[in-house]
Amino acid sequence: MFDELIGNDRVKELLRRMLQSSRMPGAMLFSGEDGVGKKMFGLEIARALNCRAPQGVEACGSCPACKRTLKINYPAGDEADDFKGIIWTGHPDVGLVVAPKRVLLVHQMRAIESAANYRPFEGKARVFIVEDADKLNESSANALLKILEEPPPTSHIILLTSRPAWLLPTIRSRCQVIRFSPLAAAEIENYLTHNKVARAAEARVRARVARGSLRRALAADLDDFIEQRKAMLEVLEALARSDDRLQLLRSAEQLNEAQYKDEYEARLDVLETLIRDAWLLSLGADTETIVNDDVLPELSRMAKGLDSKRPAIWIGQIEEMREQLVVNINRKPATDALFLTMAAASATELPPKRRYIIK
Numbered sequence: 160m161f162d163e164l165i166g167n168d169r170v171k172e173l174l175r176r177m178l179q180s181s182r183m184p185g186a187m188l189f190s191g192e193d194g195v196g197k198k199m200f201g202l203e204i205a206r207a208l209n210c211r212a213p214q215g216v217e218a219c220g221s222c223p224a225c226k227r228t229l230k231i232n233y234p235a236g237d238e239a240d241d242f243k244g245i246i247w248t249g250h251p252d253v254g255l256v257v258a259p260k261r262v263l264l265v266h267q268m269r270a271i272e273s274a275a276n277y278r279p280f281e282g283k284a285r286v287f288i289v290e291d292a293d294k295l296n297e298s299s300a301n302a303l304l305k306i307l308e309e310p311p312p313t314s315h316i317i318l319l320t321s322r323p324a325w326l327l328p329t330i331r332s333r334c335q336v337i338r339f340s341p342l343a344a345a346e347i348e349n350y351l352t353h354n355k356v357a358r359a360a361e362a363r364v365r366a367r368v369a370r371g372s373l374r375r376a377l378a379a380d381l382d383d384f385i386e387q388r389k390a391m392l393e394v395l396e397a398l399a400r401s402d403d404r405l406q407l408l409r410s411a412e413q414l415n416e417a418q419y420k421d422e423y424e425a426r427l428d429v430l431e432t433l434i435r436d437a438w439l440l441s442l443g444a445d446t447e448t449i450v451n452d453d454v455l456p457e458l459s460r461m462a463k464g465l466d467s468k469r470p471a472i473w474i475g476q477i478e479e480m481r482e483q484l485v486v487n488i489n490r491k492p493a494t495d496a497l498f499l500t501m502a503a504a505s506a507t508e509l510p511p512k513r514r515y516i517i518k
């Protein structure tokens with residue numbers, strides 16, 4: 160079922176319409192960033208075409224044909240020879256081709272041509288997915304063109320790429336091009352929590368560091384997150400408990416250390432989620448609404464006696480500073496100023512708006 164795949168609803172609709180009209184193209188090019196699910200969509204088409212108990216035009220997902228289609232036996236080693244042919248899935252009509260190294264080989268394209276000319280062994284259609292089609296060189300692209308020109312009606316070839324511009328125009332023009340969008344952070348977050356891949360706090364951060372790619376979300380280093388959150392908890396503690404300015408300046412300094420340069424915005428994200436949690440707790444909200452629920456005891460302690468108007472002010476101040484980050488302010492003094500302004504924020508008196516130093 161397409162609904163089990165993450166994001167790209169527009170593509171799902173398009174593919175459903177193609178299945179309904181029995182007009183699945185023989186040659187397709189899926190273009191879009193790495194890790195947005197292009198291969199899963201390709202395999203889902205294969206499942207829909209070969210399912211033994213289809214639900215409308217879509218795959219049931221549970222018959223043997225559906226299950227075997229998702230079993231991909233990638234070679235265990237990285238010997239180039241292991242990748243030379245077609246890598247068959249558990250279904251004898253569905254296979255993938257992966258470049259052994261930097262280039263997709265003529266030999267591999269000929270293997271597709273030969274296999275595509277057979278009628279399906281078991282299902283109704285044969286599907287071949289070419290990963291990283293931008294790795295075609297001139298000879299392998301020409302070998303592939305032969306089969307793209309006139310694929311047998313029961314065979315479908317799906318090229319995947321994150322760099323469509325690298326493909327020869329002759330290849331692109333023979334394919335129906337389907338563009339995939341980056342995934343929204345909320346889509347990734349829902350997917351991770353729904354499939355119990357990550358708890359709420361972790362899922363939220365993974366979704367944010369993913370920049371539209373589920374693969375990046377899954378690969379993100381969680382140790383980094385834990386370290387970032389520990390540092391930002393110290394900031395919140397200093398703000399909430401004692402307006403400990405020395406600690407705040409130390410934290411500001413750490414935030415600007417070269418080794419954390421790439422994490423700056425991520426750390427501010429984490430700080431905002433912590434402030435929101437403390438805010439909710441100070442208002443007596445249900446603990447189920449807390450994002451960082453695995454550090455609930457620390458958060459509850461900080462939220463105790465916290466005037467609930469202060470977190471709202473803090474978030475406003477962080478957001479204001481972020482707007483200025485866009486125009487290239489000098490981060491170091493801006494961070495010092497931000498933290499000290501936050502410390503000064505009291506419930507009764509809003510601090511004057513700070514203007515940060517522009518480089």
Ligand SMILES: [Zn+2]
Nearest residue numbers: 210219222225
């Ligand atoms: Zn099925």
